[in-house]
Amino acid sequence: MRRVILTIAGTIAGLVALLSFKSHVPTVPSASVSTTGGTSSASGASSSSSSPATVPGEFPMGSLAGKLSAGETSVTGHVANTVYGPVQIQLVMRSSKIVKVAVLQQPMNTIHDIQIGEFAFPKLIGETLTAQTAKIDAVSGASYTSAGYIQSLQSALDNQA
Amino acid sequence: MTGGQAGRLRHAERVMGTVVSFDVPPCAGEAVGSAGYEIGGALGEAVRWLHWVDATFSPYLEDSDVSRFGTGAVSLAQCAPELTEVLEACAAVSALSGGYFTTTPGGRFDPSGYVKGWAIERAAAMITAAGSAEHCVNGGGDVQCVGNRGPDQPWRIGIADPLRVGSLALVVTGSDFAVATSGVAERGPHIVNPHTGQPATDLASVTVVGSGLTLTDAYATAAFAMGSGARDWVESLDGYEAFAITSRGADWQTSGFRAYLA
Numbered sequence: 001m002r003r004v005i006l007t008i009a010g011t012i013a014g015l016v017a018l019l020s021f022k023s024h025v026p027t028v029p030s031a032s033v034s035t036t037g038g039t040s041s042a043s044g045a046s047s048s049s050s051s052p053a054t055v056p057g058e059f060p061m062g063s064l065a066g067k068l069s070a071g072e073t074s075v076t077g078h079v080a081n082t083v084y085g086p087v088q089i090q091l092v093m094r095s096s097k098i099v100k101v102a103v104l105q106q107p108m109n110t111i112h113d114i115q116i117g118e119f120a121f122p123k124l125i126g127e128t129l130t131a132q133t134a135k136i137d138a139v140s141g142a143s144y145t146s147a148g149y150i151q152s153l154q155s156a157l158d159n160q161a
Numbered sequence: 162m163t164g165g166q167a168g169r170l171r172h173a174e175r176v177m178g179t180v181v182s183f184d185v186p187p188c189a190g191e192a193v194g195s196a197g198y199e200i201g202g203a204l205g206e207a208v209r210w211l212h213w214v215d216a217t218f219s220p221y222l223e224d225s226d227v228s229r230f231g232t233g234a235v236s237l238a239q240c241a242p243e244l245t246e247v248l249e250a251c252a253a254v255s256a257l258s259g260g261y262f263t264t265t266p267g268g269r270f271d272p273s274g275y276v277k278g279w280a281i282e283r284a285a286a287m288i289t290a291a292g293s294a295e296h297c298v299n300g301g302g303d304v305q306c307v308g309n310r311g312p313d314q315p316w317r318i319g320i321a322d323p324l325r326v327g328s329l330a331l332v333v334t335g336s337d338f339a340v341a342t343s344g345v346a347e348r349g350p351h352i353v354n355p356h357t358g359q360p361a362t363d364l365a366s367v368t369v370v371g372s373g374l375t376l377t378d379a380y381a382t383a384a385f386a387m388g389s390g391a392r393d394w395v396e397s398l399d400g401y402e403a404f405a406i407t408s409r410g411a412d413w414q415t416s417g418f419r420a421y422l423a
Contacts, residue, residue, distance in 0.1 A: 141321025
């Protein structure tokens with residue numbers, strides 16, 4: 001189980017590193033995006049208290065520990081301090097398989113961060129799960145550009161522990 | 162970006178307009194004394210090679226040999242000798258494919274359909290030469306596997322489903338083999354049928370499996386341009402198999418492809 005957590009944590013840390021491929025994304029004041037997250041200072045958040053917000057895709061925001069079905073256990077990863085702010089996720093496991101992923105903390109200060117949260121973040125977690133399920137080492141497909149790589153299944157594999 | 166679990170070397174390098182991913186499993190080079198160090202050095206050498214190929218063969222860089230040769234600014238003799246090697250190999254693939262493989266896909270000189278697979282296969286060979294018996298290099302979706310992924314464990318390569326982004330159509334397994342896929346890329350159809358001048362539209366993607374990525378990749382490019390005729394063509398090639406998904410969502414495979422299915 002620890003390996004799974006490392007895999008996911010590695011994916012997220014790697015994703016953030018890869019986002020440095022995108023340059024010149026404008027930064028906007030945190031106040032102007034406060035409606036999306038409900039907090040004006042994501043970096044100050046330290047608890048995993050539940051929040052009504054949902055990351056578009058299928059990854060709820062906030063702890064699922066109080067909402068487990070029979071046979072499920074929750075595992076909370078360490079906070080990963082990235083250059084964009086802290087990132088923390090929680091896995092819900094059943095029979096050693098990941099059945100849900102929740103986001104406890106993610107950066108929310110800039111347009112860049114919102115792109116991570118609303119698009120690349122859930123997609124990459126989902127693709128990591130696909131790759132794990134298929135136990136593959138690499139992906140063959142029509143060529144991707146270096147920008148497209150960020151959202152590719154191969155990038156999820158490259159960031160495995 | 163280099164990382165991975167203890168002993169496993171992973172590296173993703175942005176080069177040639179895509180990202181090339183290296184995966185060297187732990188103990189792949191244990192037979193050699195300080196194998197980890199040597200393989201790390203070979204990885205650096207392979208990365209430098211890929212950047213050299215990019216600078217020399219990119220049709221997008223005005224001062225590359227390919228661009229200057231294409232405009233007639235320099236003669237072949239004034240270019241890197243590797244360009245002569247590539248041109249001769251391209252001519253052979255073009256003849257074998259009935260002209261569906263071409264070095265002028267968009268009307269101007271561009272041997273990229275050959276160069277990428279060739280560059281990746283040679284990069285993988287550099288890591289082999291440094292003592293690694295097991296590694297995998299993925300050049301933006303075209304994969305060269307060396308050895309196995311581990312003791313008695315063949316490599317497992319997912320084939321992306323071109324009609325459902327983020328999903329796999331199937332998984333192939335093998336050792337010492339190459340997997341190349343040509344298809345409609347992110348920016349829409351980009352492979353032209355050189356006999357009609359129109360984008361090839363029969364297939365959504367075609368995957369060719371063979372031993373070395375250089376020819377496997379070039380054959381995948383030719384097969385995509387060929388469209389529905391590619392099945393019989395690949396069937397006629399010794400040592401190569403193909404799997405395709407048509408633009409209508411149907412699929413077909415050559416008779417020996419099932420040996421690679423997971």
